[in-house]
Amino acid sequence: MKRTYLILTIIGTILPNIFVVLESIESGNYLLYAHPIDTINGMFASYISSAFITDLLFIVILFLFWSYREAKRYKMKGMYLVWVYTFALGIAGGLPLFLYLREDYKK
Numbered sequence: 401m402k403r404t405y406l407i408l409t410i411i412g413t414i415l416p417n418i419f420v421v422l423e424s425i426e427s428g429n430y431l432l433y434a435h436p437i438d439t440i441n442g443m444f445a446s447y448i449s450s451a452f453i454t455d456l457l458f459i460v461i462l463f464l465f466w467s468y469r470e471a472k473r474y475k476m477k478g479m480y481l482v483w484v485y486t487f488a489l490g491i492a493g494g495l496p497l498f499l500y501l502r503e504d505y506k507k
Contacts, residue, residue, distance in 0.1 A: 405500035413493030431488075460491050467498050474505035 420432055429435040443453040464483065471479040482501065486494025 402500060402503040405496045405503065408496035409493050409500055412496055413489050416490050416492050456491065460486065463491060463495055463498075470498075470502060474502060476502065476505050 423432065424430045424434075427435070427438070429438055432439040442449070444450045463486065467479065467482065470476070482494055482498045485497055
């Protein structure tokens with residue numbers, strides 16, 4: 401399973417960030433952090449995008465609580481690095497990265 405989580409981490413990091421790179425090139429809003437107000441306006445530009453971003457933000461918050469408890473349960477070190485990764489590159493890569501790292505502690 402560990403190998404699967406690693407593959408999912410790579411795919412989950414690359415796929416969404418293709419669009420981040422395209423937006424960065426087009427707008428100069430590098431990694432969507434250079435102009436945070438523009439990023440927020442884009443995320444909530446329509447009801448559809450607002451629904452998706454609200455769902456995504458809820459999942460990220462849930463992941464933070466769950467991963468904190470799991471990290472304590474398995475006495476995992478360096479959990480903050482997974483959270484930084486998640487905030488920088490997205491939950492699609494952060495969640496499988498956490499699952500990948502947790503495999504070493506489950507034994």
